[in-house]
Amino acid sequence: MNDALTTLGREAEAEFEEKKSVFIAHVCPVSGEAEAQDYIKRKKAEFADARHNVWGYRMAGDIIVRCSDDGEPQGSAGVPTLDVLRKSGVSNAVIVTTRYFGGILLGAGGLVRAYSTAARMAVEAAGIVTYTRFDELCLICSYANYQRYLAELPKFGAKTDSTDFAAEVTLRFAVPAEATAALCRRVVEMSNGADVPARTGERFDKGEG
Structure with a gap:
């Protein structure tokens, strides 16, 4: 499993016109x-009067x-839309591009250039961020050891x-x-094996701070 996730910073949209056809791209992490x-369903309903609602999404690299x-x-x-996500290195993101036909083929x-341009503009408007995978841990310890661990965790x-x-301290951290x-080994060393953190889950989050 990857320890980092690169995705869109926020939901965004961009509009591009080519020979009277209007392309409106919406992107969302x-x-x-x-x-x-x-998200695709909602955008297709919102722009039900359009000729086309092209979409693409990418999860966990190219797993989905x-x-x-x-x-x-x-x-x-669709493929050019997906290629914008791939070339941007973005995962866990969806693009829906609506086309209002302008009468000129x-x-x-x-079409490849127009859909690619609209998608790329929307991705640029959303921005790209990278999150780190964190393990969520729970540690039950004495009050004395708790103070020592607080200094060690950072x-x-x-x-x-x-x-x-309570009678003991329950500390939950990521x-x-x-x-x-390495952190778990350090806790075991500091407590002579008395305290062992238990993994309770995981999440993607920003780095230190």
């Missing part, structure tokens, strides 16, 4: 395929990729999520996945 399909020409000549719209080459880029104080093993 998504968490998974179901969210991408829902889908696209549709939506009535345009095969290979002239563009030909296959013209050395591994860890972020504290929550702390519960650490960059690449540092998880």
